[in-house]
Amino acid sequence: MTLRIYNTLTRKKEVFTPVEKGKVKMYVCGMTVYSDAHIGHARTYLAFDVVRRYFEYKGFDVFYVQNITDVDDKIIASANQRGEDPLEYSRRYTERCLEALDALGIRRADLYPKxxxxxxxxxxxxxxxxxxxxxxxxxxxxxxxxxxxxxYGKLSNQRIEELEAGARIEPGEKKRNPLDFALWKKAKPGEPWWESPWGKGRPGWHIECSTMSSKYLGLPFDIHGGGMDLKFPHHENEIAQAEAATGKPFARYWMHVGLLTVNGEKMSKSLGNIINIKDLLERWDAEVIRFFFVQNHYRSPPDFSEKALQDAEKSLERIHRLKERLKKLSEREKNGSRGDEKGFLSSIEGFKEKFELAMDDDFNTPRALGVIFDFIGKTNKFLEETEEPASEVCRRALDTLVKLCNVLTLLQDESKQEVDLNEMLPLLEKYELETLEISSGMEALELLLKVREDARAKRDWKKADAIRDDLQRIGFEVEDTESGPRWRKKRVV
RNA sequence: GGGCAGGUAACAAAGUGGCUAUGUGGCGGACUGCAGAUCCGCAUACGUGGGUUCAAAUCCCACCCUGCCCUCCA
Structure with a gap:
């Protein structure tokens, strides 16, 4: 099975062949650490997290490098404003930014050179x-x-003459051509500097990526990625520098992630609509945010909004419900049943293949999700039709579901189904239940469910429904099934 | 001006020269004390105008519209 990647360099989907068999060396332009990480960062790094996960799924040994830009105009400006040392300032923000991505459930790269x-x-x-x-x-x-x-211009498909026409020349520039870019900048007062053959100064922005990628991955390496906005001039410059210096080809496949908009508008400082990750995580589950991104193809620009997250949350529910259902079924011991288990098991393989076909086609995560939902429908149907499905069969279905979802960064955390006793106490009181023997939230919940079952047995629907509604209000969804009540914890907004 | 993406049903979002994408929502049915979940069924599509073709939403041409890049940006 061959994986095809859309290569910006050729503007075509190309079959992926690694430089070194079985290995993938990838470099993604990282953050400039002068403020908190925002959802734009999340979008890009999540996309590449999926890329690396899928390579691993396919058995590749991935080495993933992401740089940290900690020497930069904006950092110096922000640090100076607060009277802080620029390098110390950036060190602080490096940690903050990486932690925000951790909290979002994005796996870290293997190396973060600064x-x-x-x-x-x-x-x-x-x-x-x-x-x-x-x-x-x-x-x-x-x-x-x-x-x-x-x-020059081969990546962004532009000719130097055209670019020159659009370029502007700042007065007092020392450049020979307006398109020329700085490799090294002479130090100005109050800026951090390093000794160099050209005097005290600091590197230009573009040179760091050429240097770090070739240093840690060797040339050529497999994949170079970043946001669409970096295609020109940053990536174009990286190619020029690295290839000029070494005479070797630079990166083989260039991947660019579509930039997100917020409520239909570009996310920018001037519009004041930058959403940072930490703020968002106070209101939304990390997995919901990940689902939202994975629902879009990495090259198209997703439009971020509260409604989009609400929709994502609802869709995710469907996946979680099946996961929990399968988990319970696979934990009990039942071998064999009257259903068509063989047919079901072989259909699982078919879904895996379709999933891989979708992902092989330039990491088509929306299509892959479609396959997962097909699989969910099929599995639900099987469970409806089968009286006592064998636990082994359920385990196989569960493993597949989790494995495929994991590639898309979903179902990676154990759902938090713990029950807080403090939440339950008011309800115990309301229904005049003895609280002395209750020592945990789970016991309290079980007691409430039992009381409700008793009420139902006595056809006291009013009381039964009241308990259900009260539990719903504090985030517990209760459903009645043939095998008794089923509950699950939901996020309370 | 140059470059790069797009315009798909209520919303989101894939895809394909002829065969149900998918999810959420809506409607109807089964199930349920009710609800929920689940299953079954239904409805609403491919920006506009031409052309190629037995057949196009899918290919070609023109046009309209939207976004992004060409300055720092994931």
């Missing part, structure tokens, strides 16, 4: 660029000469 810790390597690369005639020094600054690199 710009500030890779300066000597960057200097070496800049020296090589100058040696080979692609860079020039101008009063303590070093620039890359775009005209010297004939392939």
């Amino acid at each position: 710009a500030s810790e890779t300066i000597p390597d960057m200097i070496k690369m800049i020296e090589r660029i100058i040696e080979k005639g692609y860079g020039y020094v101008a009063d303590g600054d070093v620039y890359f000469s775009v005209e010297r690199f004939p392939e």
